Amino acid sequence: MKKLFLLIISLFILTSCAPAPAEDADDGKITIYASFYAMYDFARTIGGDCVHLYNMTPSGDAHDYEPTAADMAKLTEADMFIYSGNGMEAWAEDVAETLPDTVKVVNASERLTNLDGSDPHVWLNIDNARIQMQTICDALIETDPDFADAYARNMRLYTVKLDELKESYENYNLAGTTLAVTHGAYGYLCEEFGMTQLALEGVAGDSDPSPAQMAEFVDEVKARNVKRIYYDPIEGGKLAEKAAKEAGVLAEKFYTFEYDEQDRDYVTVMMGNLLGNEIICL
Ligand SMILES: [Zn+2]
DSSP states (O other): OHHHHHHHHHHHHHHHOOOOOSSOOSSSOEEEEESSHHHHHHHHHHHGGGEEEEESOTTSOOTTOOOOHHHHHHHHHOSEEEEOOTTSSTTHHHHHHHSOTTSEEEETTTTOSOOOSSOOOGGGSHHHHHHHHHHHHHHHHHHOGGGHHHHHHHHHHHHHHHHHHHHHHHHTOOTTOEEEESSOOOHHHHHHHTOEEEESSOTTSOOOOOHHHHHHHHHHHHHTTOOEEEEOGGGOSHHHHHHHHHHTOEEEEOOOSSOOTTOOOHHHHHHHHHHTTTGGGO
8 A cells, every 4th residue: 555655656757847946946847948938838837846947049049049068067967958940040050069978969850851951940930840849758758768658648648728719711712822031030930820921031030121121011012902011020020010001001019939039939929919919811
């Protein structure tokens, strides 16, 4: 009886995890560094309280970040480094090569089959996000099998939410519509729902469009009868507002999930992108 009791107690501990202490203690939890917010959130969703997790680019500059010597020292001591790959973090592959074998390196895009090599914002496609989370989940289970049940359960629970999210997008019949944006980050999302992306800037969102490019974009917005121009708040809305004013339309937010000042999870942000913006009125 006592044995059974102990077994039940230990099972409970294994699958639920105690709350994380304020500071890293030698508590047996693995330490994970994620390259930017989306990867941080996916690892948080699957890892929960079972892991110590850090976002390497908390200010959201994932595209052109350079790790410091202090970052590298911490990474070297970590158990896992997660990045999205496909050109999103120019620095990550070089960093990964220098890490010791004790750090499990996870390229969350390694199982994606729809990569086009030019647009790195793969997670904005809901199916891709699910595959990235499953890749992270499997890496966690392999690296930290003591908490395998908790990781698998967290993935199962979140899959239900992802299914609901996808259904919500499908219900809006977005096929054939144009998504006009400043930062051309939404190619994979458009592909998933049959939309066409019309972008003022390239995939990195840091170009300075010429007056000719701006005029061409504005003409196209008018020609396609698009009602809104979307921008990611992390870049500020100046460019979108300028274009929207010239085209006589509205500028609205559409988060790329490279950063979130409200610390929200993927489904919440993507649902907000859909419903908050009334994307139906594209
Ligand atoms: Zn971006």
